[in-house]
Amino acid sequence: MPVVTIEMFEGRDKEKKRKLIKSVSKTISEVLEIPEERIQIILHEIPKENWGMRGEQVSEIK
Amino acid sequence: MPVVTIEMFEGRDKEKKRKLIKSVSKTISEVLEIPEERIQIILHEIPKENWGMRGEQVSEIK
Amino acid sequence: MPVVTIEMFEGRDKEKKRKLIKSVSKTISEVLEIPEERIQIILHEIPKENWGMRGEQVSEIK
Amino acid sequence: MPVVTIEMFEGRDKEKKRKLIKSVSKTISEVLEIPEERIQIILHEIPKENWGMRGEQVSEIK
Amino acid sequence: MPVVTIEMFEGRDKEKKRKLIKSVSKTISEVLEIPEERIQIILHEIPKENWGMRGEQVSEIK
């Protein structure tokens, strides 16, 4: 019954997110040998001004 | 000082969320025997296209 | 399909955690009008030396 | 490689968030003696009607 | 720079976790078209008595 949370930048379109959910679910199902029914995946889309790397907002990194 | 995070579909109205916060807080306070002042509850509202079940976006499940 | 995460101090016994899971699940089921089958609850037990309040480890607060 | 998540009320402006990311990153880098390149900071901005304290939505607390 | 958190039951051995990390990382890298260097994966292993489904501790479900 894994619960997978993916924090990522916002802005991917619906189709990309569909593929992400589909592939991650399939991968985990195969590796852990559990049916996909047991897996939930939650995407948190984070604006780049809310994400810090190297001490800077990603929105400001060139 | 529990911190409770609830990941749920977006779209419930303000009154429903008010009741959710009130009841979960009261329940935890009673079971753990701590005052409600010590409990924080955070709701994460997730769009259905960001939530995967059975390998599919919930927005696409009929 | 809410996923509920509760961060709390470690040290409650199994029976207390059983009651916590049971009551929170029931409460959410009633307020959101969804069956309990759809609700998952995950307890994160945190040692007091890993929890900070008022700038101090809770293990050091008298 | 710490990953820092900060749940906070929504509404701070971009400059305030820039300073928050910069200072938290610097502080952790100094205390843990690791380069800032290894630290990621993610801000979750939570609407006050989604945050519960003392059993109430913060949006309703006077 | 996605950060992936997987909440799962404790008890998988090191080799299984190695494969899980490897495959999930590869899958996300391919779908989002970003190098694996940018992806971090964190496994939270949860004891079955800390996981609730259908209102019950998973440790008690037969």
Next chain:
Amino acid sequence: MPVVTIEMFEGRDKEKKRKLIKSVSKTISEVLEIPEERIQIILHEIPKENWGMRGEQVSEIK
């Protein structure tokens, strides 16, 4: 009322964690101009075999 979660490798001693909590709390208090009483910090210590970078368990990276 920020809630700060820090995911980091396990193994820092109690004194190091005390300093981490103290400094992060002070930093956030100053930047957001809120009293330290309102800030909670939770450390999640993750074993290196549960942390993946570049597709590998950190425990296996030389």
